[in-house]
Amino acid sequence: MSDTEVPKVSRGMRWIGRALALVLLSLWGAFLVQHVGDLSAGRPWASPPTGAFLATALHVLVLAGFALMLVRGLPGSVLVVVATVAYVVQLQPVVFPWIAGVNFLPIPFLALAGLLARRAHRGTETPSTPAAAG
Numbered sequence: 001m002s003d004t005e006v007p008k009v010s011r012g013m014r015w016i017g018r019a020l021a022l023v024l025l026s027l028w029g030a031f032l033v034q035h036v037g038d039l040s041a042g043r044p045w046a047s048p049p050t051g052a053f054l055a056t057a058l059h060v061l062v063l064a065g066f067a068l069m070l071v072r073g074l075p076g077s078v079l080v081v082v083a084t085v086a087y088v089v090q091l092q093p094v095v096f097p098w099i100a101g102v103n104f105l106p107i108p109f110l111a112l113a114g115l116l117a118r119r120a121h122r123g124t125e126t127p128s129t130p131a132a133a134g
Contacts, residue, residue: 010116017109018070024103025066032059051090058087062103073110080107 036056039048061083069076084103 006116006120010113010120012113013109013116014073014113017073017106017113020106020109021066021069021076024106025063025070028059028066028103029063032056032063035059054090055087058083058090062087066106069106069110073114077107077110080104 039052039056062080065076065079065081065083067076068079080103084100088099
């Protein structure tokens with residue numbers, strides 16, 4: 001790949017990662033809204049179990065990670081990984097591969113975009129002047 005193609009590929013990978021993060025933010029956001037509605041419906045006098053509140057808080061952190069991915073890939077990716085692992089462990093480890101596989105989809109694209117951007121940036125740097133011998 002030539003040096004002129006690297007920034008284009010990097011931007012493309014970043015936008016693919018952002019698009020996936022936006023899709024997942026929308027889908028998991030709709031899922032959260034539906035579940036919050038389920039928690040509040042039915043018996044208003046009975047409060048949901050404590051685990052439901054913890055799962056909801058972790059779910060919100062996953063959504064925050066996806067939103068952060070749209071702007072800052074690395075911090076958003078870290079938040080998504082940590083919150084997803086905590087969310088799945090709190091719920092049921094049996095579903096971990098499925099949820100993690102889906103939630104981690106944008107991460108390789110954002111990571112590759114970051115690596116390519118660093119490669120392109122290194123290619124444009126001018127070498128420093130050697131120190132004067134003396």
